[in-house]
Amino acid sequence: MISRKLQVQMIFLSAVGIISAGGSITGTVKYDGKIPRMKKLKMDAEPICSAKHLTPVTAEWLLAGENGELKNAFVYIKEGLGNREYPVPEEPVVLDQNGCIYSPHVLGLQVGQNLEIRNSDGILHNIHAKPAVNKEFNRAQPKFKKKMIVTFDKPEIMLPVTCDVHPWMRGWIGVLNHPCFAVTDESGTFSIDSLDAGSYIIEVWHEKLGTKTAEVTITDDKGAIVDFVLKRPPKKPKN
Amino acid sequence: MVLVTLFLIFAGGMVTSTGSGLAVPDWPTTYGYQMFSFPISEMVGGIFYEHGHRLIAAIVGCLTVVFVVWVWFKENRLWIRRLACLTLLTVVLQGLLGGITVLFFLPTGISVFHAVLAQTFFCFTIILAYAFSDDGRAQKQNTEKYKRIFTYTIILTILVYFQLVIGAIMRHTHSGLALLDFPFFEGVILSGFSGDAIVEINSSRMENWLDPVSLGQILIHSIHRIIGFAIGIFGIAIMWKFKGIHKKTLRLLWVLVSLIGIQIVLGGISVLTLKAPIITSIHVLTGAGILGLCVFISLRTLPVRDWLFMTKKSSLEKAGLEKA
Structure with a gap:
């Protein structure tokens, strides 16, 4: 029998996420189709940024590996978490402006969680979030303002953020009321951890390829694997 | 100014x-x-x-x-x-x-x-x-011929002004690339507006990695094209009808019709270059130029010109006379 002290310790550790009784959903997101060549970004308007890049910088709206491994796809639990409330992490999520590009290009955070917008460029940027659900904002971030904190009040998949000074800068933010999301890396893989046993609807979002959902069931501590394949809608054949 | x-x-x-x-x-x-x-x-x-x-x-x-x-x-x-x-x-x-x-x-x-x-x-x-x-x-005072041309130029001015309103709506609703081809779309002058047509338009946009458009955007874009061509035809018709008019006015009409022709070509290039900023802005500039020229020609052919010279004093005198 577990002692009361140990029970309290386990509840505490579980709450801070150090141990988890749940399983995880892992998988890959692939793009099926001809990979478009990303245009080189012209940063002539901002010599400081041009100088930061030793090699040409390209757009990031569709980055896929040789076998279609899709980077920057946002994967999240759409349904199945019930009414469970998740604490808002104290740690902020960082969006950096470095070399006049957003890093990372796609990120996720929880409602009420701090988004720390950094200005590593040391030049004048403006941060323009264009949400459909949350409140739109357009704020100046002069070179001396190294950090700026913003939060979002409502869940939203996905909201774009741009810099109108440097029109090639574009990033995406996913706001959720839970921490069950991930962004795919270069290998197109993702992992959503700490899930209880149950059935979930999981969705993948990509800025150009749209969304796709799948139903997943996790039994006990066993995880599940979900592989997504995204493609462009086929051109309608002529009659 | x-x-x-x-x-x-x-x-x-x-x-x-x-x-x-x-x-x-x-x-x-x-x-x-x-x-x-x-x-x-x-x-x-x-x-x-x-x-x-x-x-x-x-x-x-x-x-x-x-x-x-x-x-x-x-x-x-x-x-x-x-x-x-x-x-x-x-x-x-x-x-x-x-x-x-x-x-x-x-x-x-x-x-x-x-x-x-x-x-x-x-x-x-x-x-x-x-x-x-x-x-x-x-x-x-203008001659009868001038008076007749005024009616036509004023209609053209209103049409051009309306076209600029539609153009402004098109730009600010991001409808400028609703149809990606010019002057034809998929072999026809105008696309259809049915559900199937929208699917076809959007799949054509997707080929270029552009976001889908709505029926409203397609309609605005199509109206802008139709009025553009209508203005061109109307401009040529005016010039043809009044080809015997005073040389200076005819020259202005020539310039106007040429500008309308250039404007239609610029509109096409804007679409084909996926709205290259400089081309699109010259298109806006030329639109303003056409409107300005229409206003100028209308002024030159004004049938009733007395009011142009009415001063504060003369209007008071007129009012006084009418009272008396």
Whole structure:
């Protein structure tokens, strides 16, 4: 029998996420189709940024590996978490402006969680979030303002953020009321951890390829694997 | 003032075409600086277009104030005094609308109003410039032929103005690339508007990695094309009908029809280059030029010209006579 002290310790550790009784959903997101060549970004308007890049910088709206491994796809639990409330992490999520590009290009955070917008460029940027659900904002971030904190009040998949000074800068933010999301890396893989046993609807979002959902069931501590394949809608054949 | 206004319209076109409308998030200040003290070295990227537009607008505003003061003290013709005041009100309102577009993140209605009011202000400057020209001061009556041509040119002016309103709606609802081909779309002049047609249009856009468009956007784009061609045909018809008219007016009609032709080609190039900012802005500029020329030709062919010369004194005398 577990002692009361140990029970309290386990509840505490579980709450801070150090141990988890749940399983995880892992998988890959692939793009099926001809990979478009990303245009080189012209940063002539901002010599400081041009100088930061030793090699040409390209757009990031569709980055896929040789076998279609899709980077920057946002994967999240759409349904199945019930009414469970998740604490808002104290740690902020960082969006950096470095070399006049957003890093990372796609990120996720929880409602009420701090988004720390950094200005590593040391030049004048403006941060323009264009949400459909949350409140739109357009704020100046002069070179001396190294950090700026913003939060979002409502869940939203996905909201774009741009810099109108440097029109090639574009990033995406996913706001959720839970921490069950991930962004795919270069290998197109993702992992959503700490899930209880149950059935979930999981969705993948990509800025150009749209969304796709799948139903997943996790039994006990066993995880599940979900592989997504995204493609462009086929051109309608002529009659 | 006419030329600076035309340049201002081009600069405004560049702001929209480069997507720089919100590159300066504050108004009337620029990143906290008073407008004229913003460092030139910081005018990079979108700030160059947006702040540059504000500076040119300020110059136009100042010119208007100086002009109105001059008119108020030196000009007797009543309508000019009134129009000058209206022009000043328009430029003030235009400045405020520009501010609202920035502070409220480019609301479509206000942005369209801002674009249309710019063209209206430009028309006012042309009317005022005409009033001070030799032709505008000459107390002559037009012949019957001139009177007939006036009816046609005024219809053309209204049509062009309406086209500019549709153009402004198209730009601010991002409908400029709703159809990606020119002059045909998938082999036909006009796309269909059914569900199947929209699917086809959107799959064609997807081929170019562009976001899907709605039926409304396709309609706005199509209306703009139809009116554009209608203006071209109407312009040629006017020129044909009045080919025996006074040489100077015929030359103006030639210039007008040529500009309309260039404008249609520019519209096509805008589509084919996926709205290259410079081409799209020249398209906006040429549109303003066509409207201005229409207004000018209409003024030259005005059938009733007596009121042009009515002064404050003469209007009082007339009122007194009528009373007596």
